[in-house]
Amino acid sequence: MNKYQLFIDGQWVDSESGKTFTTPNPATGQPLAEVAEADKADVDKAVAAARRAYEGKWSKMSARDRGRLLYKLSQLIEQNASQLAEIETADNGKPIKESLYVDLPQVVENFEYFAGWSTKIEGETIPVPGRMFNYTLREPIGVCGQIIPWNFPLLMAAWKLAPALAAGNTIVLKPAEQTPVGAMELAKLIQEAGFPEGVVNIVPGYGETAGAALAAHPGIDKIAFTGSTEVGKLIAKTAANNLTKVSLELGGKAPNIVFADSDLDQAVAGAMMGIFYNQGQVCCAGSRLFVEESVKDQFLGQLSERAGRIAVGDPMNKATQMGPQVSAEQLDRIKGYVDIAREEGATVVAGGATPHLDGPFEKGYFFTPTIFADVKNDMRVAQEEIFGPVVSVITFKDEDDLLRQANDTIYGLSAGIWTRDITRAHRFAKEIKAGVVWINTFNVFNAASPFGGYKQSGYGREMGRHALELYTQVKSVWVDLSGRPIGWFGK
Ligand code: NAP
Ligand code: MG
Numbered sequence: 342m343n344k345y346q347l348f349i350d351g352q353w354v355d356s357e358s359g360k361t362f363t364t365p366n367p368a369t370g371q372p373l374a375e376v377a378e379a380d381k382a383d384v385d386k387a388v389a390a391a392r393r394a395y396e397g398k399w400s401k402m403s404a405r406d407r408g409r410l411l412y413k414l415s416q417l418i419e420q421n422a423s424q425l426a427e428i429e430t431a432d433n434g435k436p437i438k439e440s441l442y443v444d445l446p447q448v449v450e451n452f453e454y455f456a457g458w459s460t461k462i463e464g465e466t467i468p469v470p471g472r473m474f475n476y477t478l479r480e481p482i483g484v485c486g487q488i489i490p491w492n493f494p495l496l497m498a499a500w501k502l503a504p505a506l507a508a509g510n511t512i513v514l515k516p517a518e519q520t521p522v523g524a525m526e527l528a529k530l531i532q533e534a535g536f537p538e539g540v541v542n543i544v545p546g547y548g549e550t551a552g553a554a555l556a557a558h559p560g561i562d563k564i565a566f567t568g569s570t571e572v573g574k575l576i577a578k579t580a581a582n583n584l585t586k587v588s589l590e591l592g593g594k595a596p597n598i599v600f601a602d603s604d605l606d607q608a609v610a611g612a613m614m615g616i617f618y619n620q621g622q623v624c625c626a627g628s629r630l631f632v633e634e635s636v637k638d639q640f641l642g643q644l645s646e647r648a649g650r651i652a653v654g655d656p657m658n659k660a661t662q663m664g665p666q667v668s669a670e671q672l673d674r675i676k677g678y679v680d681i682a683r684e685e686g687a688t689v690v691a692g693g694a695t696p697h698l699d700g701p702f703e704k705g706y707f708f709t710p711t712i713f714a715d716v717k718n719d720m721r722v723a724q725e726e727i728f729g730p731v732v733s734v735i736t737f738k739d740e741d742d743l744l745r746q747a748n749d750t751i752y753g754l755s756a757g758i759w760t761r762d763i764t765r766a767h768r769f770a771k772e773i774k775a776g777v778v779w780i781n782t783f784n785v786f787n788a789a790s791p792f793g794g795y796k797q798s799g800y801g802r803e804m805g806r807h808a809l810e811l812y813t814q815v816k817s818v819w820v821d822l823s824g825r826p827i828g829w830f831g832k
Pocket of ligand 2 (some may be wrong): 548
């Protein structure tokens with residue numbers, strides 16, 4: 342079993358308390374790694390190190406050198422991609438096919454993309470009247486606390502670290518307790534790339550202790566969080582005490598909409614991508630599947646048949662399409678929602694159970710791809726984020742009926758639409774209240790394209806130039822070019 346210490350000030354250190362925790366392999370339930378458990382005292386040390394780095398070497402480094410370090414890191418990750426993909430799959434349970442061909446390439450892409458931005462963060466000159474010169478400086482915010490979830494451990498670390506570092510901030514990152522290993526391996530590459538000590542500090546631990554200490558820390562200038570809406574609200578409240586700047590990427594309950602005029606084959610494949618990718622543990626998952634009444638039976642028939650054929654099992658096997666859920670808690674939570682669905686009057690038309698797997702996987706946290714039909718949009722299974730391979734199918738009559746239901750949610754992270762009618766597609770894209778809209782596709786990402794939520798799905802946009810807004814602040818500088826005293830009060 343691998344052991345990991347905390348990564349603070351460029352050093353590997355035990356936690357002040359000496360405590361550790363064990364992270365299991367969700368495919369087997371067996372211990373995977375023993376990790377030092379950070380608490381408030383360790384967070385204090387990490388924040389102090391990040392502050393020293395920020396005031397010291399890091400702020401004196403040229404933007405070009407910062408960019409080169411980020412680019413070097415992207416190359417090191419690429420060189421170690423297959424090993425990191427295996428680690429990610431062992432810690433999180435996602436199929437190796439996804440870690441290797443999606444997560445890791447996107448991690449590389451994000452560091453590469455933001456490496457290029459380092460030298461392109463600029464101020465502006467403002468055409469003010471009179472003999473005045475006014476310009477702006479776009480400066481880093483300072484020390485950033487970053488708290489990330491377990492569903493895309495390395496990718497979420499990349500979304501947070503890359504833009505913050507490109508803009509010249511220093512960081513204290515807390516990975517999720519369920520999946521700390523990838524971030525610790527990343528720390529080794531950060532060291533190897535040659536980042537000055539203290540620029541990135543990584544403090545694995547529990548949310549209620551390490552996470553809460555980070556959010557409440559007066560030495561933090563900005564806190565960035567991805568996770569549940571419930572914890573997002575806690576973070577915003579805590580941060581308010583010091584008016585720490587906050588960005589939040591929270592939950593979702595995305596409508597994925599199938600019109601009768603769509604290519605049904607494509608729409609079925611898109612519905613599956615929307616809800617079964619990454620075991621359904623995706624904040625932008627298309628978990629409310631709206632199907633036009635006239636094609637409901639045909640669509641549901643195809644969807645159930647194909648969902649039943651998804652290969653669930655050993656995530657290290659390249660043929661596996663669905664691995665285990667991340668933890669026993671998540672598995673229980675999902676099972677609970679199957680009971681809720683039945684009580685609410687929905688019909689379970691596929692899955693809804695734990696599959697029978699042999700050998701080492703008998704104790705893994707597996708669940709079958711699950712479809713609820715006869716769902717009404719006001720049921721709990723249509724309103725609450727389940728975060729598993731569970732989709733609620735809801736029918737609609739016409740566009741007005743659809744739009745009313747689709748927007749009837751506290752969330753607004755993403756939405757999908759399947760139609761051959763181009764005007765309808767764009768009309769919908771404008772009217773839906775969500776941060777990302779996919780037309781005849783789903784779950785497409787690029788480091789250059791912004792991602793983030795409307796409504797209770799959060800605030801701020803990650804990736805693209807928009808991410809730099811989260812990690813910079815603007816200073817306006819005025820210069821009097823006249824050389825005369827200010828005349829207002831006379832002589
Ligand atoms: P979570 O508690 O929101 O976890 C996200 C991160 O926040 C983790 O690093 C967590 O640490 C930390 N955290 C927890 N409580 C905190 C606190 N009081 N102060 C500061 N940080 C704190 O999510 P979860 O409990 O793992 O999962 C619960 C549900 O959240 C899921 O079922 C799903 O609905 C939703 N979720 C959404 C996303 C998303 O991307 N939108 C991702 C994950 C989960 P610990 O690991 O120690 O809890
Ligand atoms: Mg938690």
